[in-house]
Amino acid sequence: MAERVAIVGVGQTYHRSRRPDVNQVELMNEAVRAALDDAQLTLRDIDAVVMGNMELFEGNYLVDMWASDGIGSYLKPGMKITTGGTTGATVSCAAFNHAASGLFDVVLAVAFEKQDEGDTTAGLNSVSDPLWRRWIATGAMGAFARVGRDYIRRTGCKEEHAAMLRVKADKGACRNPYAHLKLNLTIEDVMNSRMLMWPMRLLHMCPTSVGAAALVVASEKRAKQITKKPVWVKDWVTVHEESATTWSMVRPGETSLEKASRLIYQRNGITKPAEEIDVAEIYEPSIWGELAWYEQYHFCEPGEGWRWAEKGVTDMEGEFPVNPSGGVVATNPIGATAMIRIVEAALQVRGDAGEHQVSRPVRTAFTTAWGGSNWTVATLLTKSL
Amino acid sequence: MTEKPSEEFLVMPIPLELPFQWAAGPYLGRFFRELRDNARLLANKCPQCGRLLFPPRQVCAQCHVKVGEDWVELSDKGVVEDFTVVVEPMSDPSTGERRTLPYPTATIRLEEGVSLIHYLEETDSAKIREGLKVQAVFKPREKRKGEMRDILYFRIVEGP
Amino acid sequence: MRQEPFVVPGKLVVPYRYFVGRLASKALIALRDDKKVMGVRCPTCNLTYMPPRSTCGRCFSKLEELVEVGDKGTVLTYTVVYHKEPVHPMEPPFVYGLIKLDGADTALPHFIGEVEPEKVSIGMKVQAVFKDKREGNILDIKYFKPQ
Numbered sequence: 001m002a003e004r005v006a007i008v009g010v011g012q013t014y015h016r017s018r019r020p021d022v023n024q025v026e027l028m029n030e031a032v033r034a035a036l037d038d039a040q041l042t043l044r045d046i047d048a049v050v051m052g053n054m055e056l057f058e059g060n061y062l063v064d065m066w067a068s069d070g071i072g073s074y075l076k077p078g079m080k081i082t083t084g085g086t087t088g089a090t091v092s093c094a095a096f097n098h099a100a101s102g103l104f105d106v107v108l109a110v111a112f113e114k115q116d117e118g119d120t121t122a123g124l125n126s127v128s129d130p131l132w133r134r135w136i137a138t139g140a141m142g143a144f145a146r147v148g149r150d151y152i153r154r155t156g157c158k159e160e161h162a163a164m165l166r167v168k169a170d171k172g173a174c175r176n177p178y179a180h181l182k183l184n185l186t187i188e189d190v191m192n193s194r195m196l197m198w199p200m201r202l203l204h205m206c207p208t209s210v211g212a213a214a215l216v217v218a219s220e221k222r223a224k225q226i227t228k229k230p231v232w233v234k235d236w237v238t239v240h241e242e243s244a245t246t247w248s249m250v251r252p253g254e255t256s257l258e259k260a261s262r263l264i265y266q267r268n269g270i271t272k273p274a275e276e277i278d279v280a281e282i283y284e285p286s287i288w289g290e291l292a293w294y295e296q297y298h299f300c301e302p303g304e305g306w307r308w309a310e311k312g313v314t315d316m317e318g319e320f321p322v323n324p325s326g327g328v329v330a331t332n333p334i335g336a337t338a339m340i341r342i343v344e345a346a347l348q349v350r351g352d353a354g355e356h357q358v359s360r361p362v363r364t365a366f367t368t369a370w371g372g373s374n375w376t377v378a379t380l381l382t383k384s385l
Numbered sequence: 386m387t388e389k390p391s392e393e394f395l396v397m398p399i400p401l402e403l404p405f406q407w408a409a410g411p412y413l414g415r416f417f418r419e420l421r422d423n424a425r426l427l428a429n430k431c432p433q434c435g436r437l438l439f440p441p442r443q444v445c446a447q448c449h450v451k452v453g454e455d456w457v458e459l460s461d462k463g464v465v466e467d468f469t470v471v472v473e474p475m476s477d478p479s480t481g482e483r484r485t486l487p488y489p490t491a492t493i494r495l496e497e498g499v500s501l502i503h504y505l506e507e508t509d510s511a512k513i514r515e516g517l518k519v520q521a522v523f524k525p526r527e528k529r530k531g532e533m534r535d536i537l538y539f540r541i542v543e544g545p
Numbered sequence: 546m547r548q549e550p551f552v553v554p555g556k557l558v559v560p561y562r563y564f565v566g567r568l569a570s571k572a573l574i575a576l577r578d579d580k581k582v583m584g585v586r587c588p589t590c591n592l593t594y595m596p597p598r599s600t601c602g603r604c605f606s607k608l609e610e611l612v613e614v615g616d617k618g619t620v621l622t623y624t625v626v627y628h629k630e631p632v633h634p635m636e637p638p639f640v641y642g643l644i645k646l647d648g649a650d651t652a653l654p655h656f657i658g659e660v661e662p663e664k665v666s667i668g669m670k671v672q673a674v675f676k677d678k679r680e681g682n683i684l685d686i687k688y689f690k691p692q
């Protein structure tokens with residue numbers, strides 16, 4: 001039986017499009033110090049350090065070799081993990097596993113991306129199979145243009161609905177001190193933004209952000225000593241799909257998004273997720289992902305997502321708030337992004353999200369991360385054990 | 386944020402260019418060889434679930450069984466399942482060069498039910514829609530190298 | 546029938562740039578503008594790091610105190626490169642050394658020049674030779690030569 005674990009400290013940087021004032025290690029250091037401060041711990045209390053990023057966005061393929069000073073792993077156990085868009089969540093899961101194993105009491109997890117140092121789309125295209133797909137890969141834009149196109153065709157959703165969710169995200173971001181894009185958007189702004197690949201407009205897509213996030217994770221016994229407000233990591237799951245030759249997320253059949261969320265609900269006795277979960281922080285690199293994925297997370301019936309957008313169900317004050325932080329579409333330091341979902345969900349559970357704290361009481365939060373077309377990480381955070 | 390605009394922050398340009406030798410392996414290798422030599426598209430068939438694997442590969446991920454040598458020749462005709470037109474400049478990590486814009490890409494479902502992403506000959510997006518019947522146009526034999534670009538593009542042969 | 550493996554030559558080409566950050570910028574600007582070689586001191590551990598870094602790995606202090614470590618030092622170890630490789634920065638034979646500058650507690654990897662490779666030795670005293678046209682990186686030191 002695994003130990004129960006809790007998040008006892010969270011930290012993140014103020015996300016920006018450029019940070020010429022810090023190098024990669026210094027960026028991570030900001031998040032690490034913030035998380036340690038939040039936990040009121042020092043590095044002496046940390047038993048292991050896990051880190052990660054999408055190394056091909058910086059072109060620095062062994063960043064852990066450079067980073068031990070700044071992340072505090074000097075002479076401590078730990079590892080580096082890279083799993084694409086899910087990196088931040090996988091790093092978090094590794095920290096949960098470290099603490100749950102009973103081998104380490106307090107584990108630090110840190111993830112970052114410094115996208116001002118590379119060419120993200122070129123980097124992302126280079127993850128495609130070099131012989132089969134790389135020559136025609138179009139990064140995340142092409143993938144999510146397909147998601148949007150498929151969703152419109154299948155459900156009768158209109159472009160306005162994507163704009164509604166984008167404005168919702170912006171409202172959250174404007175209240176979130178750490179968010180990157182804060183634009184005070186109107187529906188018209190979104191509808192008039194530059195077309196990238198139909199139906200994908202510039203404002204439908206996440207920005208290229210620079211940022212880092214960190215978590216301090218502790219075993220049950222230590223968590224209760226460290227804080228009065230531990231956020232319990234009730235469950236976490238990673239699901240892989242078949243290697244994709246075309247983007248399977250626009251195809252029928254169970255996707256990793258559906259499987260991961262179904263698994264975690266089943267294991268925790270959740271039958272009506274939108275009623276039993278109080279807030280969700282999902283990974284939506286494009287607003288089309290958010291629209292199309294509500295149903296894949298079993299929040300709503302197939303094709304109902306755009307009606308939810310109309311009704312404001314997922315607004316900060318709605319019945320089922322999704323991404324009150326502003327989400328990925330406002331802030332995407334890729335390697336850190338999936339960890340920011342967990343950081344933000346933990347703040348919601350603690351009631352410490354400040355201006356973007358949702359109005360309904362939060363006992364249970366759900367987070368997701370998604371990478372490539374092939375895998376999903378989901379976590380369930382709770383206020384009490 | 387303490388960043389002062391007057392302060393000088395140094396940045397080092399680090400261009401990366403690494404050479405590789407990618408082994409296609411026996412299954413994808415056979416596919417590329419057949420494409421190069423005979424302008425034919427091949428898939429192999431899972432002995433357990435019977436589905437076609439395209440690109441051909443060694444293991445059916447759903448059944449966890451070795452797929453083997455049950456090869457099926459695919460038609461060069463299919464249907465446009467969905468498409469998009471790329472208008473955003475992006476650099477190709479295989480060359481470091483910017484791709485020429487705009488160009489349409491489409492998911493094409495071949496007659497046997499498997500799909501691939503490729504270019505369309507038609508570049509006027511007003512003339513492209515789902516359901517169009519298309520056919521592969523191959524480069525001439527002497528230009529084919531055993532790569533996906535041995536197919537020049539797919540040509541519209543018939544409206545839906 | 547066995548066939549030759551199907552192998553495709555390719556390459557990966559992506560442009561990158563590294564920001565060195567505030568502290569290292571200050572140090573490298575001093576090198577570029579004033580030929581000053583700077584390290585950073587941890588007052589807690591009483592150690593001076595060269596190259597400078599902004600966190601002490603030993604005590605996790607924030608490091609801000611840049612100190613001049615001087616352009617003279619000692620060869621801690623070295624190796625001579627005899628074979629030619631496209632990635633090498635110069636024609637072989639040439640010498641890589643780990644040099645502890647007099648004011649630093651850590652070693653800086655750099656080239657050793659103006660000396661026959663056979664004459665280089667551990668413990669040898671060396672001195673930085675600066676480039677005339679300096680750009681704000683560690684290669685503004687061309688190499689270290691015997692004192």
Ligand SMILES: [Zn+2]
Binds near residue numbers: 431433434445446448
């Ligand atoms: Zn099968």
Ligand SMILES: [Zn+2]
Binds near residue numbers: 588589590602605
């Ligand atoms: Zn120290």
